[in-house]
Amino acid sequence: MWLLLWFILILVVFSLWAAPEYWGAKVYPRIRVETEPVDTIVDIGDPVTFRCRFINPTRLPCPRIRLSWVLPEHLRSGSDTDTGQVDIDFYLMPRQSAEVTFTVYAARRGVAEWNEAYLQFTDLLGLRKEYRTVYVHARMVIRPNRKKPIEVTKALTELIGEMRTRRYYSEDPSLFMGLRPYQAGDPLRGISWLATARSGELMVKQFGHTTASKVLILFNGQTVYPFWKTFYKHRIDVMCERLIQIADKLIDNGTSVGLLTNLNDNIMRSCYEPAASGAYQSARLANRMGSITPYATSSMADLIHSASDYAAQDDTILLLTSYWDAEGIRALAGMSRRFKSVLVYNLNWGEQTGTLPGVPTFTEQLSEDEPGEKGEVS
Incomplete structure (x- = not known):
C-alpha cells in the first residue's frame, strides 16, 4: 500500500515537472506572432490602434499568455493608472488564431519608436513561466500641439504686423492684383x-x-552653452508650437515660408526645408516640428552663418530663439548687414536680458511649467 502511494506521489511530481517542460519545448516556441507595422504621423491626443495576430498551430492549448509593451515617453495608455506599459492577458485553444488590439494615445511631441515587445507564457497551474521577445516595427511622428487653441501673444501679433508693413514698402503700384x-x-x-x-x-x-514674399525661419535649438551638452525638452516643445503658429500666420497672408535649423531630424536627416506656401507647406513644417530632436548639432552663430547659403538678399530672415551669446550677437549683426530684413522672435524664460542691438526683437515672456524637463549628454 505504501509502495503504491509512493509511486503515485512520484508520478504526480514527475507530471508537474514534465508537463511545463513539454509545453516549453513543443508548444510555446511554435506560437506565431504577426504584427501590423505602424508608421504614421499624428497630433497630440490622437488615438493609435495596434493589431497583433497570434496563431497556435499545435494540438495543445496555451492556457495563459501575456503581451507586454513598454511605451515610449511620448505615448500614454489612457488608463487612470498609467504605468507606461500595456499588459494584455489572453489564451489560445488548439489550432486557434486570435487578434489582439489595444489603443494608445499620443501625449508629447517627438518620434515614438520601439522595435520589440515581450510574451510571457504560463502553465495552467502557474508553476513555471517562459519569456519570449517579439520584434515589431512601430514608429509615430507626433506633431506639436495643433488642436488646442493657444492664445496669440502680443509679440506674435507685432511680429506679423512688422513683416506685413515691411512688405508694403516694396509694393509696385503699377502691378494691381x-x-x-x-x-x-x-x-x-x-x-x-x-x-x-x-x-x-x-x-x-x-x-x-x-521682391518675392519669402521668409526663412532660423530655428535656433541651442539653449545653453555649450550647445552639445545640455538641452530642455519642454522649451523645445514650446518653440516648435510657436514656429507652427508663426508659419501658419505667414502662409495665410500668402507668404512663402522656409525653415533652417540646427536641431537634428530623426526622419528627414536634413536641417533645411525649402520655402513654399499653401496648406501642404503648413503640414510639412508641422511634420518637421514633430520629428526634430532636442539635440543641437551646431551653435546659434553657425546657424546664422549658414543662412547665406539658403536665402537671397531680398528675403526676410526670422530668427526664433530662446538663447543668445556674444558670438551669436556678432553673427546676427553681420547677417543684418547682408540682408534687407532681419527680425528676432525671442522666447524668454527669464534668463536673457536686454535686446539685440540694431535688430528688431519681439520678446515673449514665459514661465517654466516643467522645471525638471532637462537633459544632459555625457
Whole structure:
C-alpha cells in the first residue's frame, strides 16, 4: 500500500515537472506572432490602434499568455493608472488564431519608436513561466500641439504686423492684383474708396511686389552653452508650437515660408526645408516640428552663418530663439548687414536680458511649467 502511494506521489511530481517542460519545448516556441507595422504621423491626443495576430498551430492549448509593451515617453495608455506599459492577458485553444488590439494615445511631441515587445507564457497551474521577445516595427511622428487653441501673444501679433508693413514698402503700384477686405494694420493709403462705397465695407487694393514674399525661419535649438551638452525638452516643445503658429500666420497672408535649423531630424536627416506656401507647406513644417530632436548639432552663430547659403538678399530672415551669446550677437549683426530684413522672435524664460542691438526683437515672456524637463549628454 505504501509502495503504491509512493509511486503515485512520484508520478504526480514527475507530471508537474514534465508537463511545463513539454509545453516549453513543443508548444510555446511554435506560437506565431504577426504584427501590423505602424508608421504614421499624428497630433497630440490622437488615438493609435495596434493589431497583433497570434496563431497556435499545435494540438495543445496555451492556457495563459501575456503581451507586454513598454511605451515610449511620448505615448500614454489612457488608463487612470498609467504605468507606461500595456499588459494584455489572453489564451489560445488548439489550432486557434486570435487578434489582439489595444489603443494608445499620443501625449508629447517627438518620434515614438520601439522595435520589440515581450510574451510571457504560463502553465495552467502557474508553476513555471517562459519569456519570449517579439520584434515589431512601430514608429509615430507626433506633431506639436495643433488642436488646442493657444492664445496669440502680443509679440506674435507685432511680429506679423512688422513683416506685413515691411512688405508694403516694396509694393509696385503699377502691378494691381485685385481687392480684398480691410484687415487691422493695413495702411489707409491702400483703401479703395470706390470699392468700399459699392460693397459697403472697407476694401483694400492689392498690388504686386518688386521682391518675392519669402521668409526663412532660423530655428535656433541651442539653449545653453555649450550647445552639445545640455538641452530642455519642454522649451523645445514650446518653440516648435510657436514656429507652427508663426508659419501658419505667414502662409495665410500668402507668404512663402522656409525653415533652417540646427536641431537634428530623426526622419528627414536634413536641417533645411525649402520655402513654399499653401496648406501642404503648413503640414510639412508641422511634420518637421514633430520629428526634430532636442539635440543641437551646431551653435546659434553657425546657424546664422549658414543662412547665406539658403536665402537671397531680398528675403526676410526670422530668427526664433530662446538663447543668445556674444558670438551669436556678432553673427546676427553681420547677417543684418547682408540682408534687407532681419527680425528676432525671442522666447524668454527669464534668463536673457536686454535686446539685440540694431535688430528688431519681439520678446515673449514665459514661465517654466516643467522645471525638471532637462537633459544632459555625457
